[in-house]
Amino acid sequence: MENKKIATRQSYGEALAELGEENENVVVLDADLSTATKTQIFAKRFPERFFDIGISEQDMMSTAAGFATCSKIPYVSTFAVFAAGRAYDQIRNSICYPNLNVKICATHAGITVGEDGATHQMLEDISMMRTLPNMTVISTSDDTQTKWAVKEISKIKGPVYLRLSRYGVPVIYNENEKFEIGKAVQFGDGTDATIFATGVTVIEALKAKEELSKKNINVRVIDIHTIKPIDKEMIIKCAKETKRIITIEDHSIIGGLGSAICEVLCEQPFSALYGENYFKNPIKVERMGINDTFGKSGKADELMKYFKITSNDIIEKF
Amino acid sequence: MKITDINQLKKIANNVRINIIEQVYKAQSGHPGGSLSIADILTVLYFNQMNVDENKPDSPVRDRLVLSKGHCSPALYAVLAQKDYFSKDELSKFRNIDGILQGHPDMKKVPGVDMTSGSLGQGLSVSNGMALNSKMNHDGYRVYCILGDGEIEEGQIWEAAMTSHKYKLDNLCVIVDNNNLQIDGNIEEVKGLDNIEGKFKSFGFNTIVINGNNIEQLIDAFETAKTTKGMPTAIIAKTIKGKGVSFMENKAEWHGKGPNEEEYNEALAELNQNFKNINV
Numbered sequence: 001m002e003n004k005k006i007a008t009r010q011s012y013g014e015a016l017a018e019l020g021e022e023n024e025n026v027v028v029l030d031a032d033l034s035t036a037t038k039t040q041i042f043a044k045r046f047p048e049r050f051f052d053i054g055i056s057e058q059d060m061m062s063t064a065a066g067f068a069t070c071s072k073i074p075y076v077s078t079f080a081v082f083a084a085g086r087a088y089d090q091i092r093n094s095i096c097y098p099n100l101n102v103k104i105c106a107t108h109a110g111i112t113v114g115e116d117g118a119t120h121q122m123l124e125d126i127s128m129m130r131t132l133p134n135m136t137v138i139s140t141s142d143d144t145q146t147k148w149a150v151k152e153i154s155k156i157k158g159p160v161y162l163r164l165s166r167y168g169v170p171v172i173y174n175e176n177e178k179f180e181i182g183k184a185v186q187f188g189d190g191t192d193a194t195i196f197a198t199g200v201t202v203i204e205a206l207k208a209k210e211e212l213s214k215k216n217i218n219v220r221v222i223d224i225h226t227i228k229p230i231d232k233e234m235i236i237k238c239a240k241e242t243k244r245i246i247t248i249e250d251h252s253i254i255g256g257l258g259s260a261i262c263e264v265l266c267e268q269p270f271s272a273l274y275g276e277n278y279f280k281n282p283i284k285v286e287r288m289g290i291n292d293t294f295g296k297s298g299k300a301d302e303l304m305k306y307f308k309i310t311s312n313d314i315i316e317k318f
Numbered sequence: 319m320k321i322t323d324i325n326q327l328k329k330i331a332n333n334v335r336i337n338i339i340e341q342v343y344k345a346q347s348g349h350p351g352g353s354l355s356i357a358d359i360l361t362v363l364y365f366n367q368m369n370v371d372e373n374k375p376d377s378p379v380r381d382r383l384v385l386s387k388g389h390c391s392p393a394l395y396a397v398l399a400q401k402d403y404f405s406k407d408e409l410s411k412f413r414n415i416d417g418i419l420q421g422h423p424d425m426k427k428v429p430g431v432d433m434t435s436g437s438l439g440q441g442l443s444v445s446n447g448m449a450l451n452s453k454m455n456h457d458g459y460r461v462y463c464i465l466g467d468g469e470i471e472e473g474q475i476w477e478a479a480m481t482s483h484k485y486k487l488d489n490l491c492v493i494v495d496n497n498n499l500q501i502d503g504n505i506e507e508v509k510g511l512d513n514i515e516g517k518f519k520s521f522g523f524n525t526i527v528i529n530g531n532n533i534e535q536l537i538d539a540f541e542t543a544k545t546t547k548g549m550p551t552a553i554i555a556k557t558i559k560g561k562g563v564s565f566m567e568n569k570a571e572w573h574g575k576g577p578n579e580e581e582y583n584e585a586l587a588e589l590n591q592n593f594k595n596i597n598v
Binding site: 048049054060061062064065066068069072090092094098 | 378426445450473480
């Protein structure tokens with residue numbers, strides 16, 4: 001693991017400019033936040049394919065839908081709270097229902113937005129976006145994975161929600177790492193517990209794994225970069241093999257990663273998950289995340305501690 | 319095939335009105351008032367103005383139409399059926415579980431529908447995207463967007479109007495179906511909505527006010543819009559809600575319901591009688 005920290009919004013901006021070079025059908029729309037969402041890198045290189053729609057996210061989302069009906073591949077960016085929240089109906093009715101090829105790349109998700117506070121900290125977007133038919137939902141954990149995702153989603157025909165963050169995180173994957181949409185990444189094969197994480201919490205889970213191993217507690221970490229369609233096989237396999245499950249996300253525990261994993265598990269036949277030993281050794285799921293509350297101002301690191309989504313908070317569970 | 323004969327266009331518009339009444343009667347739901355008010359607008363667009371081919375509904379260079387007031391789908395379906403985009407038999411399955419014609423337009427189910435709509439206020443933004451694409455690709459196609467007057471109470475319309483102006487979308491023509499009525503009553507009473515022309519003018523549109531139920535005035539306005547450069551055009555089409563069926567005219571109650579058998583027969587009798595007033 002390198003020490004250099006990179007926010008996934010930065011990785012997005014850089015990969016998007018590269019994608020612009022490779023695919024001339026890509027157009028980019030922003031709503032007066034291109035310096036923050038990093039779409040300005042694309043804008044400088046391809047001004048004729050960049051559209052600053054101004055502070056009007058609903059207009060931006062529907063304009064992208066119009067482009068998509070004409071075979072363009074629009075990448076649309078703003079903060080997650082304004083994309084999934086303010087423009088929800090536009091995403092639902094003008095993008096997902098007609099299954100249009102719009103890539104919604106939402107930066108500044110979660111409490112790790114930091115100082116801007118609750119109004120800007122989107123904690124419900126995974127929940128809202130994954131209920132929409134036709135939508136693919138991706139939440140990346142580092143620079144390498146984000147750069148892969150930005151390009152990979154251009155190959156999917158249909159709407160995608162890519163959840164990105166402002167918070168700098170270390171690079172987890174080397175640049176040759178192979179990812180696949182819908183396939184989670186497994187770290188280790190410890191059987192004491194599985195920690196499912198997504199986005200900025202993946203590095204926290206990995207730190208916890210390392211610390212716990214020093215105490216002879218062996219956990220595995222699963223990076224769920226694709227929340228929808230979710231990797232059911234991986235979830236069921238880990239549930240069987242470790243019995244104990246912890247989920248951790250910079251998102252509300254209602255409707256997010258933790259909920260998605262519980263949905264998979266609760267639909268499995270008892271015999272498949274537990275064999276003969278249900279009462280002796282039941283599967284237990286603990287959801288870590290923002291517990292049905294709004295965020296607040298503070299530094300991102302401080303807020304992660306305050307809302308108990310750090311590696312230490314995981315370690316304390318053991 | 320472009321139809322220039324005014325009486326022939328009037329006849330088609332009358333057939334469209336008959337199709338509208340048949341659809342909402344059969345479905346016993348739907349929106350006859352606003353559909354009847356735009357029957358002439360859609361007839362002129364599809365039979366006289368737009369560069370479209372029913373055999374190539376997905377042509378990348380075709381002119382586009384976004385019916386932003388999607389609840390008036392019966393009018394669009396009637397025109398598309400009259401133009402043979404799909405069989406007229408489909409009209410009898412409007413809003414039916416076995417049909418393709420949804421309550422609101424669905425571009426994935428119906429040939430000729432350029433954009434899914436229904437949630438008000440979104441169509442002008444979509445039209446901007448289409449018009450921007452036309453300019454980027456030098457495709458030369460035009461985009462028509464039909465808005466309800468009540469619909470422009472949605473804030474997104476004005477977000478979109480600023481975008482149309484910013485990009486000088488002279489290949490975009492907005493038509494406001496100004497029939498003055500919305501579900502809860504008169505647009506001035508419900509939302510204090512007046513001076514629609516002034517509003518669009520101040521947002522940077524070339525504006526044209528016409529009688530939107532008059533075929534000749536519609537053709538003239540669309541021709542003017544085509545030759546207007548450097549700015550988008552908004553045609554404020556003064557129309558009569560329920561136009562062509564006397565007992566529905568100017569009545570907000572006919573916004574969203576189907577007629578009973580007696581009303582249906584009365585409406586059809588009036589529309590059939592109307593053919594005699596058109597000299598073909």
